[in-house]
Structure formats: C-alpha cells, structure tokens
Amino acid sequence: MHSKINILFIINPISGVGKKNLIPKAIAAHLSKEKFDYKIEYTQYPSHGQKIALENKHLYQAIVAIGGDGTVSEIGASLIHSECALGIIPCGSGNGIARHLAIPRKIKKAIEKINAFNVTSIDTGTCNQTPFIGLCGFGFDAHIAEAFEKHTKRGFSTYIKLVSKAYSKYKPHHYQISINDQEVKHNPLLVCIANSSQYGNGFTISPISTMQDGKFELIFIARFPLHAIPKLIKQFFSKQIHHSKYFQSITFETQVKVNITDEKTPSFHIDGDHKQSNTSSFDIQLLPKSLQVLV
Numbered sequence: 001m002h003s004k005i006n007i008l009f010i011i012n013p014i015s016g017v018g019k020k021n022l023i024p025k026a027i028a029a030h031l032s033k034e035k036f037d038y039k040i041e042y043t044q045y046p047s048h049g050q051k052i053a054l055e056n057k058h059l060y061q062a063i064v065a066i067g068g069d070g071t072v073s074e075i076g077a078s079l080i081h082s083e084c085a086l087g088i089i090p091c092g093s094g095n096g097i098a099r100h101l102a103i104p105r106k107i108k109k110a111i112e113k114i115n116a117f118n119v120t121s122i123d124t125g126t127c128n129q130t131p132f133i134g135l136c137g138f139g140f141d142a143h144i145a146e147a148f149e150k151h152t153k154r155g156f157s158t159y160i161k162l163v164s165k166a167y168s169k170y171k172p173h174h175y176q177i178s179i180n181d182q183e184v185k186h187n188p189l190l191v192c193i194a195n196s197s198q199y200g201n202g203f204t205i206s207p208i209s210t211m212q213d214g215k216f217e218l219i220f221i222a223r224f225p226l227h228a229i230p231k232l233i234k235q236f237f238s239k240q241i242h243h244s245k246y247f248q249s250i251t252f253e254t255q256v257k258v259n260i261t262d263e264k265t266p267s268f269h270i271d272g273d274h275k276q277s278n279t280s281s282f283d284i285q286l287l288p289k290s291l292q293v294l295v
C-alpha cells in the first residue's frame with residue numbers, strides 16, 4: 001500500500017478581502033483523503049509563514065500558501081532548494097504569481113489542482129539575499145507597495161486609488177544599473193526584475209517572462225505624460241506593454257547590480273511587499289529551477 005502524501009496548509013488570515021473561515025471546510029470537502037494527510041496552520045504576524053515553512057519543510061511533501069503574493073513569497077522563500085513543493089490557493093489582493101502559474105482562483109478548483117499533485121520546478125531570485133518568486137522592483141512600484149502596506153483596506157480598488165493619487169507627485173530616482181559591469185540605464189519611473197509576468201489582477205509588466213526559462217527580464221518604465229495613461233492601462237492589461245515607447249527590457253541570465261544614487265536607504269519591493277533597505281546598492285541573482293511548485 002502506498003503511504004499518503006503529507007501536506008501543510010498555511011492560511012494568511014489578513015490577505016485579500018475574502019473571508020478565510022470557509023477554507024478549512026473546503027479543504028475537508030475537496031482534498032483527496034485517499035492521497036493526503038494534512039494539517040492547517042494560520043500566520044499570526046508578517047513573515048510568520050516563512051518561519052512555519054522553514055520549521056516544517058522536512059515533515060511535508062508540500063506546503064500550500066493560502067493568501068496573496070506576499071504569503072506565497074514568504075513561504076516559497078523557505079522552500080527554495082528543498083524537496084518540499086510549494087502549492088498555492090490564491091486568496092490575496094492581486095495574486096500575480098498564482099495567475100501567472102494559471103492556478104484557479106476558485107478554491108475548489110485550486111484544491112483539485114493540488115489533488116492532481118503535478119510538480120514542476122521554477123526559477124527564483126534573490127535581491128541582496130532576500131528571495132523573491134515573481135517580481136522585485138525599485139521606484140514607483142516599491143512606492144505603491146509601501147503605500148499599500150500602510151493602507152487599512154486591501155483589495156484591487158485600493159491599488160487603483162493609490163496609483164492615481166501618487167503618480168503626479170512622484171519624483172523618479174536616479175539609478176546606476178549594470179549587467180556584468182556593463183552600465184545600461186538610469187532614472188526611469190520604475191525598474192522591475194521580472195521572473196513572472198504580472199503584479200496581479202492581470203496587470204502585466206513583463207509579457208514575455210516565464211518562470212522556467214532560466215532568465216529574468218530587467219524592465220524599465222519611463223515617466224509618461226498623463227494623456228498616455230489610458231493607452232498604457234490598455235497595454236498593461238492586454239499583455240502588450242512591450243510595444244509601448246515607455247517600455248524597455250533587457251533579458252539576463254546572470255546578475256544585475258542596481259545602485260540608487262540619490263537616496264541612502266531606498267525602498268524596494270519583493271513580490272509586492274515593501275522592504276526598507278539599509279544600503280543603496282542591490283545585487284540581483286537568479287536561482288535557476290530552484291523551487292518545486294504544484295501547478
């Protein structure tokens with residue numbers, strides 16, 4: 001007789017806007033009892049998911065993040081270079097990583113994907129040793145991540161409000177960016193390092209990125225006039241932003257150095273979660289096929 005697969009579910013109770021109290025029932029109803037033994041834990045504070053995953057990864061064949069990109073990122077970070085696979089039940093505000101991986105947003109369907117237990121490996125990256133799964137970035141997107149963190153209400157509408165309020169006041173930073181010591185560009189509105197394609201809700205910053213190609217895209221979005229916004233929004237949501245004159249991308253397989261020259265302690269974001277840095281230089285590394293995921 002085959003032994004059962006041990007699986008741990010970690011629920012972030014504050015992610016997104018949907019209620020999480022129905023999730024344990026949905027797991028009990030739809031997860032295959034023949035195939036799995038499972039346990040459910042809840043995060044109690046930011047980065048708790050990372051700690052729970054680190055302590056438990058040797059005991060489980062998969063750990064499922066139930067939340068948004070922040071939750072996926074924290075739990076995924078602990079599973080890099082381990083045998084334990086990362087699963088996702090998307091319950092966040094944007095769910096960029098889950099959407100990129102085509103994980104269904106209906107809880108029952110997402111659990112059925114887990115039942116199938118298809119494991120594949122994806123690339124991940126680090127920014128000054130902090131792992132990221134989908135995107136990391138500097139400039140306007142990090143600024144929005146910071147505003148989102150301080151805001152009391154989550155959800156997609158909050159992102160829209162914050163972006164419209166912040167754009168005209170935002171002053172782009174000066175950057176020195178190099179790939180293998182070759183300088184490439186300075187002072188765009190934002191600099192994004194893309195393993196996956198989107199921030200969430202279909203807002204696609206890097207249409208050509210896939211998480212299994214051993215490559216990252218370094219994306220620059222230039223500052224644009226207000227009249228360009230309707231067309232840009234259309235291009236972001238229709239995965240056509242790479243045709244915009246405000247878009248530039250460079251594909252790289254090795255390492256990128258980003259220096260922010262006008263701020264001593266700039267902020268950045270890791271999978272949409274704002275981080276404050278104690279240095280103005282950043283080293284981005286690619287970790288090919290470093291994370292097992294259930295897709």
Ligand SMILES: Nc1ncnc2c1ncn2[C@@H]1O[C@H](COP(=O)(O)OP(=O)(O)OP(=O)(O)O)[C@@H](O)[C@H]1O
Pocket residue numbers: 012013014015016017043044045046047048049067068069070071072074091092093094095096154155200271272273
């Ligand atoms: N119990 C908790 N109390 C407060 N914060 C928590 C708790 N558990 C986890 N967190 C933090 O909540 C943050 C937000 O979670 P997450 O990113 O999953 O949701 P979201 O921001 O609504 O969705 P998305 O990232 O997809 O837009 C995470 O960065 C995590 O560190």
